[in-house]
Amino acid sequence: MKSLINANPRDLRQAVTLAEQARSNGRQAMIAGGGSDLLGMVKERIVSPDMLIHLKSIKGLDQVTQAHGAVQIGGLITLDTLSHHPLILRDYAVLAEAAGSVATPQIRNAGTLAGNVCQRPWCWYFRNGFPCFKAGGNTCFSFNGENQFHAIFGGGPSFIVHPSDTAPALVALDAKFRIVGPKGERTVPAGDFFVLPKQNAARENSLGDDEILASIELPAARAGMRSTYHKVLDREAWTHAVVSAAIVLDMDKDVCRSARVVLGGVAPIPWRVPDAERLLTGQRITPELAAKAAETAVAGAKPLAKNAYKVPLTREIVQRTVAGLAART
Numbered sequence: 001m002k003s004l005i006n007a008n009p010r011d012l013r014q015a016v017t018l019a020e021q022a023r024s025n026g027r028q029a030m031i032a033g034g035g036s037d038l039l040g041m042v043k044e045r046i047v048s049p050d051m052l053i054h055l056k057s058i059k060g061l062d063q064v065t066q067a068h069g070a071v072q073i074g075g076l077i078t079l080d081t082l083s084h085h086p087l088i089l090r091d092y093a094v095l096a097e098a099a100g101s102v103a104t105p106q107i108r109n110a111g112t113l114a115g116n117v118c119q120r121p122w123c124w125y126f127r128n129g130f131p132c133f134k135a136g137g138n139t140c141f142s143f144n145g146e147n148q149f150h151a152i153f154g155g156g157p158s159f160i161v162h163p164s165d166t167a168p169a170l171v172a173l174d175a176k177f178r179i180v181g182p183k184g185e186r187t188v189p190a191g192d193f194f195v196l197p198k199q200n201a202a203r204e205n206s207l208g209d210d211e212i213l214a215s216i217e218l219p220a221a222r223a224g225m226r227s228t229y230h231k232v233l234d235r236e237a238w239t240h241a242v243v244s245a246a247i248v249l250d251m252d253k254d255v256c257r258s259a260r261v262v263l264g265g266v267a268p269i270p271w272r273v274p275d276a277e278r279l280l281t282g283q284r285i286t287p288e289l290a291a292k293a294a295e296t297a298v299a300g301a302k303p304l305a306k307n308a309y310k311v312p313l314t315r316e317i318v319q320r321t322v323a324g325l326a327a328r329t
C-alpha cells in the first residue's frame, strides 16, 4: 500500500487549507469522518489518497444544539449517538430510526452523519475495481449486468442507488446542509445536495473540490408532525436498504396538512415523490388513499432486467408506512 500522511486539523478552516495545499502540489487529500468507509476503500485500492484529513480532531463538531426552534447537528456526530439522542428521537423520529438502521453497532459507533451522507456507492462493480462512471470511466456495467440492487428511478448513465439511510430522512425533514470550502460557507437544501448521474456521473453530491459538509440544520418541529423510516433488507442486518421509505406527515388531528415521501435504495439520489405527497395533502388518510399514494409513487419506475421486484416492494412499503403513520395517535 502506498504511504500517506495523516493530518489532524484544529478547525474546519485548517482542514480546507490542507486540502487546497495538497491539490495545488498535485497530491490528493481526502476527508475522513469515522473512516469506516474510506479506510476500506483505501485498503481495497479503490482510492489512493496522499493525505487523509481526519475531522475527528476538530472539537465541537459532534454536538446537537437548538436555537429559535431549529436544530443544528454537527456532521461529526456518530450514527449511534444520533439514533439515541432524546431530542432527535422525540421530534425527528425518522432521522433517529434511519441512523439506528445503518449497518452494525460497531459501524454506527465509528461512522458519522456527514460520512454516512457522503459515502460512495456500494455498487459491486465500483467496489470491485471496474472502470465504471464512478471510477472515472465511461460505462455502467450494471446496465447489461447484475442489476438486482440498482436504480428503478433516475438512472442513466450510471444506475447506482444512493446508499445512505440518513439521506432520505434528511430530505424528508427538509434539512439544510452547511458546507465549508475554499470560498467560505454556503448552505444547501438537502434536496439540492444530491445530484443525478445525468448532472455528474462521477459524483453523488454537489460538494466542490476541497469542500466539507460541516453540519446539518433541521427546521423547528411542528405540533402534529409525525415521521418514520421503514427499511427493507435482503438479510437480517449489516446491510444497505433494498428499498426504504422516509415519511414525514404534518397532521391536524386526522387531516394531513402536508406530507413528504422520500424513497431510498431505488435511485441514485434520495427519491422524493411529489405526486404522492400532493394526493395526501389536505386529506384524511385512509388505507385506500395510502394505497393510491403508493401506486402514484411507483408510477414512473423504469426497472432494469433483474430488479422489477423493487416496484411492488416499493408500492407495499409506501402504502404500509403511510397508513401506519397516519393511524398513530
Ligand SMILES: Cc1cc2nc3c(=O)[nH]c(=O)nc-3n(C[C@H](O)[C@H](O)[C@H](O)COP(=O)(O)OP(=O)(O)OC[C@H]3O[C@@H](n4cnc5c(N)ncnc54)[C@H](O)[C@@H]3O)c2cc1C
Binding pocket: 030, 031, 032, 033, 034, 035, 036, 037, 038, 039, 055, 075, 101, 102, 103, 104, 107, 110, 111, 112, 113, 114, 115, 116, 117, 118, 119, 120, 163, 164, 165, 166, 207, 211, 212, 213, 214, 238, 239, 240, 241
Ligand atoms: C458492512 C457495512 C454495512 C453498511 N451498511 C450500511 C447501511 O445499512 N446503511 C448505510 O447508510 N450505510 C451503510 N454502510 C456505510 C456506513 O454507514 C458508512 O461506512 C459510514 O456511515 C460512513 O461514515 P464515516 O464517518 O465512517 O465516513 P468515512 O468513511 O470517514 O467517509 C465516507 C466518505 O465520505 C467522505 N466524507 C466523510 N466526512 C465528510 C465530510 N464531513 N464532508 C465531506 N466528505 C466527507 C469521505 O471522504 C468518504 O468518501 C455500511 C458499511 C459497511 C462497511
